[in-house]
Amino acid sequence: MERNTILTGLILIVMISGVLLAFYLLYVRYGFKNFWLIYLLLIILMISFALRTQPKKEMLDVEKYRTVTVIKCEKCDYREERKFQRGDYIFKRVGTCKRCLGHLYIDDIYVIPPRKK
Amino acid sequence: MQFPWQQESWNWIINWIWLLLLLVYMFYGQRLQVSIWVRQIKRALQKLEYMVRKGKEITIKAFREVGNSDTNLVSRINDFLEFFVIEPVDRDPSGIMHKLEHLVNVRDERFESIVAELAPNVNRDKAANLENVLEAIIALNFIYRIVRHFLILGEKNKSYVLILQLQMQLPEIMKYANAYFDALKAFVDGKPIGDGAGVLSVTRLLREHGVVSEEDYEEIVKDTVIAQTEIDDRTVIVVRARGPGGTVGKPGEAIRKLFEEKKLRINRIIMIDAGIKLEGEKTGGIMEGVGAAIGGIGVDKYKIEEVATKYKVPLDAIIIKEAIEEAVSPMRREITEATRKVVERVKRIINERTKPGDIVLVAGIGNTIGIGY
Numbered sequence: 001m002e003r004n005t006i007l008t009g010l011i012l013i014v015m016i017s018g019v020l021l022a023f024y025l026l027y028v029r030y031g032f033k034n035f036w037l038i039y040l041l042l043i044i045l046m047i048s049f050a051l052r053t054q055p056k057k058e059m060l061d062v063e064k065y066r067t068v069t070v071i072k073c074e075k076c077d078y079r080e081e082r083k084f085q086r087g088d089y090i091f092k093r094v095g096t097c098k099r100c101l102g103h104l105y106i107d108d109i110y111v112i113p114p115r116k117k
Numbered sequence: 118m119q120f121p122w123q124q125e126s127w128n129w130i131i132n133w134i135w136l137l138l139l140l141v142y143m144f145y146g147q148r149l150q151v152s153i154w155v156r157q158i159k160r161a162l163q164k165l166e167y168m169v170r171k172g173k174e175i176t177i178k179a180f181r182e183v184g185n186s187d188t189n190l191v192s193r194i195n196d197f198l199e200f201f202v203i204e205p206v207d208r209d210p211s212g213i214m215h216k217l218e219h220l221v222n223v224r225d226e227r228f229e230s231i232v233a234e235l236a237p238n239v240n241r242d243k244a245a246n247l248e249n250v251l252e253a254i255i256a257l258n259f260i261y262r263i264v265r266h267f268l269i270l271g272e273k274n275k276s277y278v279l280i281l282q283l284q285m286q287l288p289e290i291m292k293y294a295n296a297y298f299d300a301l302k303a304f305v306d307g308k309p310i311g312d313g314a315g316v317l318s319v320t321r322l323l324r325e326h327g328v329v330s331e332e333d334y335e336e337i338v339k340d341t342v343i344a345q346t347e348i349d350d351r352t353v354i355v356v357r358a359r360g361p362g363g364t365v366g367k368p369g370e371a372i373r374k375l376f377e378e379k380k381l382r383i384n385r386i387i388m389i390d391a392g393i394k395l396e397g398e399k400t401g402g403i404m405e406g407v408g409a410a411i412g413g414i415g416v417d418k419y420k421i422e423e424v425a426t427k428y429k430v431p432l433d434a435i436i437i438k439e440a441i442e443e444a445v446s447p448m449r450r451e452i453t454e455a456t457r458k459v460v461e462r463v464k465r466i467i468n469e470r471t472k473p474g475d476i477v478l479v480a481g482i483g484n485t486i487g488i489g490y
Contacts, residue, residue: 007152011145018134025130065299067308067447074329086306089361090317091324091489109309109487111447 019043065111075102084109151277154284158268161287165261168298172254173198179250179305183236183243190235197231197251198258218416228252242362245340246304249363249486253301253445260294296442303447304363309487311444314437314452315389315410316357316488318459319481322348323355323490325460331490334359337374341366348464350473354381360485368480369417375478376424384475385431386421387466389459390482391444391452392436401451402438403458410434411482421480433466435459448487 019042067084071094078097088094092106142149176194187193202224205216228248232239236247264283271279303310309317326346328334334342342359345352354375358366375381388410394400409421409432425432437455467477 007145007148011141011149014141015138018138022134065447067306084306084308089307089487089489090309091320091329092361108453109448110450110453111308112450 016043016046019046065113067109067111069106070108070110071104072107073097073100073102073104076100078102078104080104147277151280154280155268155272158264158280158283158287161291162261162264162268164291165257165264165294168294169254169258169261172257172298172301175301175305176250176254179247180235183239183247185235187235193231193235194251194254198255199262200227200255214416214419217414221414221416242307242360245362245364246307246486249304249484250301253297253304257294257297257301260290260297264290292442296444296446299446304486307361307363307487309448310446310484311439311448311452312391312483313448313485313488314391314439314456314459315481315483316360316485317448317453317481317483318389318435318437318456318463319355319357319479320488320490321456322353322460322463322479326353328355329490334490338367338370340364341368341371343371343375348477349468351467351471352476353467353479354383354476355479355481357481358483358485361487361489363484363486365413365482365484367417368411368482369420372478372480373420373424376428381476383428383430383478385433385467385471386425386478386480387433387435387463388421388480388482389435389437389463391439393441393444394438398438399451400439400443400449401455403455403462404436404438405462406434406436407432408434410436411480431470433470435462 023043069082069084069088071080071082072078076097076099078099088106088109090106090109093103094106095104096102097104173191173194177191180190180194202220205213205220207213228251229244231251232244232247236244239247267279267283270276271283300310323329323333323344323346326348328344328346334344336359337343337356340359342357344355346355347353356368356371356375358364358368372386376383390410390412392404392410394402409418409425411418411421421432424430437452437459439449439452443449443452463479471477
């Protein structure tokens with residue numbers, strides 16, 4: 001694999017040097033009159049091709065989620081949201097309602113995925 | 118006649134350079150492309166390696182937290198990482214379901230025994246979660262091994278095709294790996310996952326009709342419970358896996374038992390499960406159709422289809438759409454919201470397609486991790 005990487009690097013260097021040399025010669029000979037745009041375009045194409053084949057960063061990232069626990073009262077419309085705590089599960093009873101003394105239970109646990117940039 | 122170097126113009130140099138570049142690209146272009154792909158795969162492999170390493174740390178920590186101070190814990194988990202199941206021979210398909218069921222039972226017993234050995238003092242729910250943790254790390258490790266295998270094979274044989282195939286599938290592979298990594302963390306914490314949508318729906322249905330505690334349920338087969346309620350003068354029997362530990366139960370066996378052993382004259386079966394959405398569709402969408410809505414290796418599906426056909430009972434299927442990676446990662450808001458809509462849909466089906474006095478079986482399929490009663 002090492003050899004392969006070195007070879008790839010060499011090929012790239014040769015190609016880029018060739019393009020730059022051609023660019024320079026054209027500059028000396030024609031003074032940017034006719035072909036410089038074509039060569040510039042070629043260089044831009046090569047760079048963009050190299051960038052395009054880079055792995056996408058998001059593919060390699062580990063996403064961070066935020067988990068929410070929703071608590072409701074069995075009798076009244078009391079509702080509370082808090083961060084998930086280990087030991088939480090849906091329909092677990094988690095105490096009594098301050099408003100009506102009814103049972104509080106976990107109605108929902110869900111994740112909110114990170115916002116895509 | 119003039120030689121090129123005698124020409125006044127520098128054109129010949131430029132022509133030679135372009136010819137050289139063309140030749141280089143002709144002979145080494147493909148190799149250049151392959152090396153770029155190899156670099157991509159290696160970066161993904163690095164991430165997979167990190168996930169496996171981190172996953173192992175999480176797994177070990179989870180066992181340590183429940184009191185395992187054994188110095189051999191790391192090696193015991195490492196030994197178990199490459200656990201496999203060999204599927205039965207399918208050239209003679211007659212009786213293959215029984216063989217599959219036997220293998221699945223043996224596999225489940227192995228997982229139970231390893232968890233009992235490594236975490237002897239935990240309750241049933243926590244043990245089920247730890248089994249899920251082991252399953253997730255095994256899946257993650259398997260993905261890592263497969264990617265590494267094909268990368269090395271492709272490099273060794275200088276196979277353009279192998280590397281190309283691997284590179285093209287990389288985004289999908291990484292999606293699965295990310296999902297299993299998320300699932301691993303969810304299993305340790307006991308968070309509900311997307312696959313539990315069916316179970317959550319039927320539990321909401323029961324709670325709406327007064328079945329709100331664990332005592333109202335009966336364990337009919339291992340890890341599978343049933344509960345009964347009345348909806349619009351119909352008797353509704355709900356089947357689901359026991360929770361809040363992570364189990365999928367044996368809904369097929371439970372339904373078979375209700376028909377064959379309890380001799381219930383069930384008039385309709387409604388099955389609810391999480392199903393794979395197509396690209397472009399929204400997570401949490403609901404589809405309705407007919408058939409046994411249950412995934413897995415096929416044993417439960419086979420049993421349900423057998424009894425439904427034998428007793429000529431119509432089978433309704435409700436699917437909550439989600440991507441495959443959403444099914445194994447912590448439950449998203451869209452999915453929990455969909456479960457409320459499913460409850461309404463089930464009530465409508467019961468009302469429209471059954472008569473008062475009928476017995477309706479509603480089966481919530483999926484992993485019950487983080488879902489109580």
